[in-house]
Amino acid sequence: MAQDDQQARTFLRNAIAKHQDALITTTTALVRIPSPNPPGHTAHVADAAIKLLQSIPHAHVSRHETAPGLVSVVARIPSGRPGKRLVFNGHLDTYPLCEDLHWTVPPTGGVHKDGKIYGRGVCDMKGGIAASITAARMLAEHRDLWRGEIVITLAGDEENMGSLGTKWLLDNVEEAKGDAVICGDVGSARVVRFGEKGFVWIAVEAEGVAAHGAHVHKGVNAVRHLRKALDAVESLEGTVVDGPRDVGEAIDAAAIVSESLSGEVMRGRNVIFACRWVFRRMTS
Incomplete structure (x- = not known):
């Protein structure tokens, strides 16, 4: 079994490398759709994410408008075999664009420069969303390597404390609850933060x-x-x-x-x- 697991990991690493260009393209496309919160209008970026998710094999995608123009998205990908549920969580909204800060690049331009992508929300967290979608696509194409199901929850509200985003999904959408969750928020492949703190x-x-x-x-x-x-x-x-x-x-x-x-x-x-x-x- 250990040898099989190692072979699966090697296979997945190679598959990830093949999706590198798709990851960059997806990130850029999402950054180019403004979704500042406030005012919290995420319908356009949500619709773009829905199109990406609907192209994933076996994905069941639902759209949830929790307030006028404020849209969250949930996608469920079953393996076809019983097991646990892994949730990839992220948020579609970004901090306000703040054009008065004299950007050296267009904040929604998705500019590629010096091996990086620049723009509002690249790090927080449209790059993380793109990574989640890319990972889900790769896993959906190789359902024989895992059991249970994968769920992607893309909240429309996070920058405004999330009561109409992830909290609403947890309260109203059963598949938003899982056995484990991965949130690709601000960070990198070299930094994994384990745990979650609340607030008062x-x-x-x-x-x-x-x-x-x-x-x-x-x-x-x-x-x-x-x-x-x-x-x-x-x-x-x-x-x-x-x-x-x-x-x-x-x-x-x-x-x-x-x-x-x-x-x-x-x-x-x-x-x-x-x-x-x-x-x-x-x-x-």
Whole structure:
């Protein structure tokens, strides 16, 4: 069995090399379709992804519009034999184009230069989507090498916290849930991050009393109260989360192909907070 596995791995590596040009072409095509979020209109790039997925043998593709113009895509590829489900997850939207940043190349041009592709979303994460589609195509062409099924979930909403993207798919599309998931987000073939951290929003509000600059002693500076609260919130960053033992061991085992601090990040707790301070008009 070990020898058969090694032969399969060698075969797949050779197949991947043959799909190199297709990977570049797919990435470029996706980058050339703008999908900034906000405003979060992903219908056009979703339709392009659907065409690519529909050309994969045995793929069952569905389109999900979770808000006007905000579209997610799911593709299921069965092996024809019972087994586990592997999900390739990604997001179709990108950070806003920010044309005012004086791009040296068109942000949606998909420019090839110095052996690289330039444009908004190449790394985050249309290149990752292209890799997932390419991998699915290759595996669909060689279903005899694996069992179970492959699912690709392309979320239309991620940059705006993902409530209408991956979360919506998990809540509403059964095949979006799997036994394992690979997300080709920002990174490289040399960096694999294992694990997933959640997030918590903390809203901090401080109230004060406004005063004239010549009579500051009559006022109450809300910012001072706010600073104390923010210091307390920031102290939570070092909180260690006691996760399942097998998960911790797997994170440690993945350290050789991960970033140096990845394990600490996955075990820690990062806090994102929104702050607001309110000044009351001083009354005489």
